[in-house]
Amino acid sequence: GAGVSQTPSNKVTEKGKYVELRCDPISGHTALYWYRQSLGQGPEFLIYFQGTGAADDSGLPNDRFFAVRPEGSVSTLKIQRTERGDSAVYLCASSSTGANSGANVLTFGAGSRLTVL
Amino acid sequence: RKEVEQDPGPFNVPEGATVAFNCTYSNSASQSFFWYRQDCRKEPKLLMSVYSSGNEDGRFTAQLNRASQYISLLIRDSKLSDSATYLCVVKGAGSARQLTFGSGTQLTVLP
Numbered sequence: 001g002a003g004v005s006q007t008p009s010n011k012v013t014e015k016g017k018y019v020e021l022r023c024d025p026i027s028g029h030t031a032l033y034w035y036r037q038s039l040g041q042g043p044e045f046l047i048y049f050q051g052t053g054a055a056d057d058s059g060l061p062n063d064r065f066f067a068v069r070p071e072g073s074v075s076t077l078k079i080q081r082t083e084r085g086d087s088a089v090y091l092c093a094s095s096s097t098g099a100n101s102g103a104n105v106l107t108f109g110a111g112s113r114l115t116v117l
Numbered sequence: 118r119k120e121v122e123q124d125p126g127p128f129n130v131p132e133g134a135t136v137a138f139n140c141t142y143s144n145s146a147s148q149s150f151f152w153y154r155q156d157c158r159k160e161p162k163l164l165m166s167v168y169s170s171g172n173e174d175g176r177f178t179a180q181l182n183r184a185s186q187y188i189s190l191l192i193r194d195s196k197l198s199d200s201a202t203y204l205c206v207v208k209g210a211g212s213a214r215q216l217t218f219g220s221g222t223q224l225t226v227l228p
Binding site: 033035040041042043044045048056059091105106108109110111 | 121125151159160161162163204215216217218219220221
């Protein structure tokens with residue numbers, strides 16, 4: 001597509017529920033990133049995919065968080081047993097080059113705003 | 118200590134003013150540096166890369182001092198449309214190659 005598309009744009013859920021957030025990157029971009037942004041903070045790295053594999057998942061805060069990219073395009077971020085502290089904007093970004101490239105410019109989607117009540 | 122630190126502001130300046138933002142980073146092996154701009158409730162967008170020799174893009178000038186681990190952004194002749202949060206971004210070295218964002222500096226340009 002023309003840009004990075006994220007759905008849903010807003011998600012309100014109750015504590016303990018399961019949530020899936022979807023990202024459709026720019027067509028042809030092999031690298032895909034998930035970041036999380038809390039109010040007043042910069043984006044915080046969660047996970048990076050190069051193709052279908054998670055090349056770096058060091059930013060996932062705990063085992064309640066999981067992400068997949070089975071066909072190397074669309075990615076889904078999955079959060080189990082949501083907690084109030086998970087409330088944030090979840091940003092997806094894609095790049096035509098991988099993280100090993102010094103010139104990897106990220107194009108972000110508009111984000112999915114998650115609110116856990 | 119945070120990996121990337123910025124003065125959060127807010128900076129409130131009149132139209133036409135010159136304003137400078139500073140940023141420091143902790144990892145001396147960091148490889149690449151950027152400034153991103155984020156409008157309210159929008160996604161971050163790349164403003165410019167920062168090169169060792171310093172670089173300019175219109176009214177925007179970025180500087181890098183590797184010895185002091187310091188990055189700056191200068192905006193000349195501020196416009197109302199420059200109002201946004203400016204994020205300092207550092208790309209790691211070795212296995213930590215992801216972009217690390219500062220918390221951002223909020224700028225409001227007043228008429």
